[in-house]
Structures are given as C-alpha cells and as structure tokens.
Amino acid sequence: MTKSHSEITGLYQAAGRGFGFVTPEGAAGREEDYFIPPRAEHGAWHGDTVAIRPDPGPAAPGEKRTAKVTAILRRGNPTVTGSVRKHGREAWLVPAGDKLREPIQIVGKHRAHAGDRAAVQVTSYGTSKQPPMGTLLEVFGRDGSREAAVESILFDQHIQREFPPQVLEQARQAPQEVPASARTGRLDLREKCIITIDGASAKDLDDAVSLERDEQGRPVLGVHIADVSHYVPMGSPLDVEAWQRGTSVYFADQVIPMLPTELSNGICSLNPQVDRLTLSCIMTLHPDGSVADYTIAQSVIRTTERMTYEDCNLLLSDADPALAQRYAHILPMLRDMAALAQILEARRKRRGSLDLASRESYILCDEKGHPVSIQARTPGVSEGLIESFMLAANECVAAHLSRLDAPAVYRIHEKPSQEKTEALRALLSPLGYSFREADHFSLQKLLDESRGKPEEFLVHTAVLRALMKARYDPQNLGHFGLAASDYCHFTSPIRRYPDLMVHRTLTALLEGTLTGKAGQKLSSAVPKAAKQASERELAAQTAEREIEKCYLAEFMADHVGETFPAAVSGVTRFGLFVLTALGVEGFLPVEALPGGRYAFDESRMTLTGPGGDVFTLGTLLEVVCASADPGSGQISFRLPGMAPGIPTRRISREGERPAERRVGKRPSRKAGPISKSRKGRKKR
Known part of the structure; x- marks a missing residue:
C-alpha cells in the first residue's frame, strides 16, 4: 500500500496492552511520538514500519498526539x-x-x-x-531452560555463533608471525617498554601502552593499537562478516567474537614478547594533560609484559613485595602512568565530563556453565589508568581526522532532549535539587551534591536515564558525556567495526591513498558503516542484557526463599523493580506491598500507600526471592513477613503489563484467538 501526502511514516512500537506508539522517521526524540490507541494499529506488529494519519486537533496538555495506522509499509518480524x-x-x-x-x-x-x-x-x-x-x-x-533462552535471544538479535566457511578459510590463511616484509616502512618500537593491561581471562589484546619523558621532562604517552586493517582487507569475506556483526558480544563465561579467533586471539592480539603490527598514537603532553604534540604512525611493537588489572592494582598499592620484585623493571613506569592518569582525569572533570557512580557485577560459572557466584566489579587504579589513556588517544585521533576533514566514523553523544530534561527536573525537584539547563556542569553539580546521601542512587540513576544514547555518525558532533569536542573509537578494532574503519582512514592518510579510488570507496562506506555499527551495537547490548537476566535468574533459582538487602531501581503503577546488593534486579508487585491500594506518581516516580508509605528510586528495603525463571529471566520478590504465593505478573522493564495470549483458530481479529488453555565492558 502507498501512503498519502498527509500521512507520516514511522516505526510502530507495541506497548504490550493493545496500544502502541509510532516514532516518525527522523524524529529527534521520543517527545515526537504519536500514541496509537487500541484497535487503531491496523494489524501492525511491534517493529513494523507503518504509515499513520494523525487525528485532527491538538494533543491534550501533557499527552501525546494520537494517530491511526493506515498502512503497513514494511514488516519488522520476518x-x-x-x-x-x-x-x-x-x-x-x-x-x-x-x-x-x-x-x-x-x-x-x-x-x-x-x-x-x-x-x-x-x-x-x-x-x-x-x-x-x-x-x-x-x-x-x-x-524454560537458560540454554534455550540464550540461543533464542541470539537468534532474535541476528547474532551468529558460527562463521561462514569462506571467512574461516581466509582467517586460516593469516600468518602466524609478522614477516620482515610487513615491518618495512613502519616505526620500529620493539625495543621500547610497552605493556598490555587487561582482565586475567582476556585473549583479544588490542591495546598496549607506554610512557617516557622527553628532554623537557614532559610525559610522552604511547597508545599502540593492533593493526587489524592490515589483515582484514576492505570488501573481503572477513570484512563483510565483521561489518555484519559490528561488534563482539560478551556475556557470562562466553564471547562471540567479531573476528575468528585465528585473528582475534592470534596474529592481531598484542601477545607478550612477539612482534605485532600496530597503529600508534604517541602524545607529548603539557603538565595539565593537554596535548602539546602528537604522532600517529604505522608501527611494529613487541610488548614487554602482559599485565592484568589485578596485578597492577596490587603493584600500585604496594601490597605484594614478591610481585613488586617480579615486575621491578616496569614498576616505575607503572607508577608514572598512574600519576598521569590522575592528571588526565582531573582535566576531563574540569571541562565538564560527567562522573556517574555505577554498580557493576560479573557472573562466575562452573565448568558446566551454571552460574555459581555473582561478584561486585570494583574498578581499581589500573582500570582507570587504561580508561584515561584510551580516552586521550580516541580524542587525539578524532581531532586529527576532523582537522584534516577526512571521512571517519565518529562516536557522538548529544545533549539531553527537552523532554528528558523536563522529566529529570520533575523527578528531582521534590528532593530539593534544581538546575536551569542540562549542561555538563549543572548535571555534575547534581551528581556531586547527592554523593553520600540516601538519594544518591536515585539522582545518579535519573541523570543517567536523562542522557541520550551514544551512537556512531560520519559527522563530528562531539561527545556530551565526556565534554569532548572531538571523539571517535580507535582503540578496539578487534571487537568493534567503527575502530577498524578509523584505522583504514588513518592508514589511507599515512599512505597518501585517500584521494585515489580506494579513498573514494572508503569515503562512501563511512556513512553505511556508522549506521550499521550503531544498529549492531544496540543488538549486542540488548542480547547481553537479556542473556544476563537469564543467568541471574538461574543463579537466583538456587536461592528462592532467601532474604537480600536491596534498593528500588524502578517504579511502575504495577509495582517496584528492586536491585539487590548482589546486582540482581527483579520485580516486587504492588499486591505484595502492605497496606492496600497504592497511588502511582509518574512524574516523581513514587508509589504511595494509604498509610503514607512512599517508595521511590533508591528506597532501601529487604526482599525475599519469591521465584526465578531462567527461561524468561524473570525474578520476583516479596517483602519479609508477607505470605508467599502472592500472584505475580510478568512485566517488562518499561513497566507495561502484557496481555494474556491464547492459541487456536479465531472467528475474527476483534474477538482474538480461542483456546481451552492460556499461557514476558569495557573500554570506551
């Protein structure tokens, strides 16, 4: 069907209760959505591209405009x-x-x-x-099994475990060592003290760092990144597959790599004491951490040590004399790195980079893949060190590409929309927090003022949710969260396709081929790569999040009936999402709250009982695990002392209750189907 000129094209998003919303193509934010009432979806399914006709008249105050679906232009669920x-x-x-x-x-x-x-x-x-x-x-x-749920989620997000035969064949043809011919013309840094710092289990080591002093005593920071583009020619089977995947996917004890392991864990990985091809960003810094001069070069390195975060943190805290003796040859450089990282972090904070408190945990599995423990992830000095150095290199490379007006995939993060700003203001106002504009310093002031207070979790969570989602774009629009005017992803080409594209642009600049036919091909590929990378990043994040829920539910299934300290992490009219101290989130239905009927205030995100009990983001409480379903990732809680067996409802994180569904033939769409039975990392 075709649409008339008075109609609007957009994406239909079902809300789970018969109604939905349509986000028009090119919309700047959700504030431009149209509300689609029940029975006005014209047979559209969630994810379909549709044509809508807005209803006449303006929207009611505080309400979205309404519309009817007139045509389904493209199905989103083949x-x-x-x-x-x-x-x-x-x-x-x-x-x-x-x-x-x-x-x-x-x-x-x-x-x-x-x-x-x-x-x-x-x-x-x-x-x-x-x-x-x-x-x-x-x-x-x-x-109902976690294993089936994981494979189903991967299928839904078009994430393939296996590589096509032609891709594996090309990967197997990659050299196992760097030949002398490949080193020709490269900056030879093999005699430099260069180290990698990663998690103990990491095998795809794509970044290494070095630090020296020049004649003036200024720090010279080297960030050396695996030259994946040397082994993945543009348009080759390896490249096409990497483009389609967009990113590696990590969850629990597994990784689905963007590149076959022959490359990701082999010739591209910066393994210790072997020659590796790299692209190096070497920055000479002023005392305040700003860049005085820099060099970007094709290079060859031989890392001195393969360090872990854990060992580096012990070394920097002087907690292990034996370890200090083992790494005495790099310990002075490591301490100098830690001091420089503090300078770089302070510089970012001065310009307005947001410092959001976060809670991270990771799942430990036994040899059979069953989750047996959840441990808090508390970043130490070495994690912050690598973070700061990678950020510095990403900014330097982005500024370099922008100055030369070279085609590149940038990592952008836009300022919060007006709708999100107003929602944040309404949420925090009752707590005594106010701000004029959602700029860097105003938001950071909110974060700083709430630290150490009972509402800290609420404020930090609210600010995080008010931020726009970062994405990739061929235009250099800056990064709001980092307060960076220039930003791209350069440091992880083994696991992110945008980094690989940035490497190709840098290589073309260094080799003088950007103005030739190959350069034109690269320029035309950049917008498509940015769009594809953004979509695949979202798919990977969705899969990782949903799979993690299944693992956590399987873990909690062994702890049904146990009590946990928790805090409210979400509020809906149907109940509360609660986050335990372990990092496990589940749902506490309103029926399980004491005192009778509760009133929901969406603007303030509160549930208020008849006795005056108020639950909001950050409210501390103790909960008992009532049930856990590894197949859906659903976990439900009840309060201590409340009778077990209170009916719980399946509910999405958005807070909408799904309708019941039946199977069997039906006489009409309005009546519905009939049945006798019825059935919800990383471095920047």
Whole structure:
C-alpha cells in the first residue's frame, strides 16, 4: 500500500496492552511520538514500519498526539521466537516477550514438540479470518531452560555463533608471525617498554601502552593499537562478516567474537614478547594533560609484559613485595602512568565530563556453565589508568581526522532532549535539587551534591536515564558525556567495526591513498558503516542484557526463599523493580506491598500507600526471592513477613503489563484467538 501526502511514516512500537506508539522517521526524540490507541494499529506488529494519519486537533496538555495506522509499509518480524504449544493436532508458537501478541500457527512438516523454544519464518501475518502462520526454522531446546533462552535471544538479535566457511578459510590463511616484509616502512618500537593491561581471562589484546619523558621532562604517552586493517582487507569475506556483526558480544563465561579467533586471539592480539603490527598514537603532553604534540604512525611493537588489572592494582598499592620484585623493571613506569592518569582525569572533570557512580557485577560459572557466584566489579587504579589513556588517544585521533576533514566514523553523544530534561527536573525537584539547563556542569553539580546521601542512587540513576544514547555518525558532533569536542573509537578494532574503519582512514592518510579510488570507496562506506555499527551495537547490548537476566535468574533459582538487602531501581503503577546488593534486579508487585491500594506518581516516580508509605528510586528495603525463571529471566520478590504465593505478573522493564495470549483458530481479529488453555565492558 502507498501512503498519502498527509500521512507520516514511522516505526510502530507495541506497548504490550493493545496500544502502541509510532516514532516518525527522523524524529529527534521520543517527545515526537504519536500514541496509537487500541484497535487503531491496523494489524501492525511491534517493529513494523507503518504509515499513520494523525487525528485532527491538538494533543491534550501533557499527552501525546494520537494517530491511526493506515498502512503497513514494511514488516519488522520476518522471524519470531517463542514457545511451542499444542491445540489438538495443531502446533502454535506463542511469541516470547510482551510485544508480539498474536500466536502463530506452525504449518508444514516440523519436528517441534509442545514445550520447545523455537523460531518460525512468518509466511502470513494473518487476516480478520485467519491467524498468522509460519514454518519452523529452528528448535533451541526446552522452553524454560537458560540454554534455550540464550540461543533464542541470539537468534532474535541476528547474532551468529558460527562463521561462514569462506571467512574461516581466509582467517586460516593469516600468518602466524609478522614477516620482515610487513615491518618495512613502519616505526620500529620493539625495543621500547610497552605493556598490555587487561582482565586475567582476556585473549583479544588490542591495546598496549607506554610512557617516557622527553628532554623537557614532559610525559610522552604511547597508545599502540593492533593493526587489524592490515589483515582484514576492505570488501573481503572477513570484512563483510565483521561489518555484519559490528561488534563482539560478551556475556557470562562466553564471547562471540567479531573476528575468528585465528585473528582475534592470534596474529592481531598484542601477545607478550612477539612482534605485532600496530597503529600508534604517541602524545607529548603539557603538565595539565593537554596535548602539546602528537604522532600517529604505522608501527611494529613487541610488548614487554602482559599485565592484568589485578596485578597492577596490587603493584600500585604496594601490597605484594614478591610481585613488586617480579615486575621491578616496569614498576616505575607503572607508577608514572598512574600519576598521569590522575592528571588526565582531573582535566576531563574540569571541562565538564560527567562522573556517574555505577554498580557493576560479573557472573562466575562452573565448568558446566551454571552460574555459581555473582561478584561486585570494583574498578581499581589500573582500570582507570587504561580508561584515561584510551580516552586521550580516541580524542587525539578524532581531532586529527576532523582537522584534516577526512571521512571517519565518529562516536557522538548529544545533549539531553527537552523532554528528558523536563522529566529529570520533575523527578528531582521534590528532593530539593534544581538546575536551569542540562549542561555538563549543572548535571555534575547534581551528581556531586547527592554523593553520600540516601538519594544518591536515585539522582545518579535519573541523570543517567536523562542522557541520550551514544551512537556512531560520519559527522563530528562531539561527545556530551565526556565534554569532548572531538571523539571517535580507535582503540578496539578487534571487537568493534567503527575502530577498524578509523584505522583504514588513518592508514589511507599515512599512505597518501585517500584521494585515489580506494579513498573514494572508503569515503562512501563511512556513512553505511556508522549506521550499521550503531544498529549492531544496540543488538549486542540488548542480547547481553537479556542473556544476563537469564543467568541471574538461574543463579537466583538456587536461592528462592532467601532474604537480600536491596534498593528500588524502578517504579511502575504495577509495582517496584528492586536491585539487590548482589546486582540482581527483579520485580516486587504492588499486591505484595502492605497496606492496600497504592497511588502511582509518574512524574516523581513514587508509589504511595494509604498509610503514607512512599517508595521511590533508591528506597532501601529487604526482599525475599519469591521465584526465578531462567527461561524468561524473570525474578520476583516479596517483602519479609508477607505470605508467599502472592500472584505475580510478568512485566517488562518499561513497566507495561502484557496481555494474556491464547492459541487456536479465531472467528475474527476483534474477538482474538480461542483456546481451552492460556499461557514476558569495557573500554570506551
């Protein structure tokens, strides 16, 4: 169907209760969304590109404009995952999650059984007389298991574990050592003291650092990054696959790499005491940490040591004399690095870089992959050191590319929208916090004033949610969160495609080929790479987040009935999201709160009971784990003393309650289906 000139094109996003929203193409923020009432979606599914016709008249105060879907321009769900249910001799797929409400009849020959987690290829999206239909694509395992849920999530986000044969073949042809011919014309830094600092389990080491002093005593910081572009020619099978993946995916005890391990853990990894090809950004710094001069060069290095964060933190705290003796040859440089990192951090803070408090944890698994422990991740001096050095190199490279007006993929982060600013102001005002504009210094003042106070978690969480999402773009629009006018990703080409693109531009500049045919090809590829990288980053983050929920639920399934200290991390009209001290988040339904009916204030994010009890972000409480489902990642809590068995509802993080779904044939779309049974790292 075609749309008329009075109609608007956008993305339909279902809310899980029959209504939804459409974000117009090119919209600057969610404040431009249209509300689509129930039965006005015209058969659209979550993720479809649709045409809408706005209703006449202005929106009511504080409300979004309303519209009706008039045409479905492009379907967003060619495949769907969910749980297989049987109705007589018919098999149906009940979609996972809250967004897709229509059960899909599985047609054709298949091997699915009731209770399987599976995926179907949609062959018909249904009519007023016929249900949606699809053919079976893949069975992931038994629904409810963490293993099946993980594979289903990866499938949904188009994340492939296996590499195509031609990609593996090209990776196997990569050299295992750096030949003398590859070193020709490169800056030879093999005699320099250069080290890597990473997690103990890391195998894809793509950054190394060095620090010296020049004749004037100024620090000369070297950031040396694996030259992945040397081994991944543009347009090759390896490159096409890396472009499609966009990024490596990390969760629990697993990694799905962007590049095959022959490269990511082999010739591209800056392993100790072997020659490796790199791109080096060598910065001479003023005493205040600003760049006095810099050199960007193709180089060859041989790292002196492969250091871990843990060992470096022990060395810098003088906590292990034996370790200090073992690394006596690099300890002076390491201490100098720590001092320089403090200078760089102070400089970022002076210009307005936001210092948000964060809580991180990681999951430890046994040899069978079962989660057995959750440990807090407390960054030490060495983590901050690497963070500061990578930021400095990223800024220097971005400024270099911007000055030369070279085609590049920049990492941008825009100022909070007016809608997000007003929501933040409304949330913090009752606590006595105010600000005029959502600029760097005003937001940092909020963060600083709340530190050490009961509402610290609330304020920091609210500011974080008010920020826009960082993305990749061919234009250098700056990075609001870092208060950086120039920023790109240069330091992780093994695991991020934008970094690989930046390396190609730098190499073309150094070799003088940017104005030739190859340079034109590179220039035309930059906008597509930025868009693709942003989309794949979002897919990876979604997968990592959803998979982590499944692991945490499997862990909590062993601790049902136990009590945990927690804080409120989200407020909805249906109950509270609570975050335990372990870093596990779950849902506490309003029915499990004492005292009767609760009033929800969306602007202030509070639930208030009839007795005056108020729950808001950051409220401290103790909770008992009531249930945990590894298959969905859903964890529910109750308060101590409240009777177990209180009905809990499946609820999304957005706070909307999904409708119940039934399987079977239906006489009409309005009546709905009928059935006898019923069924929700890293361095910058």
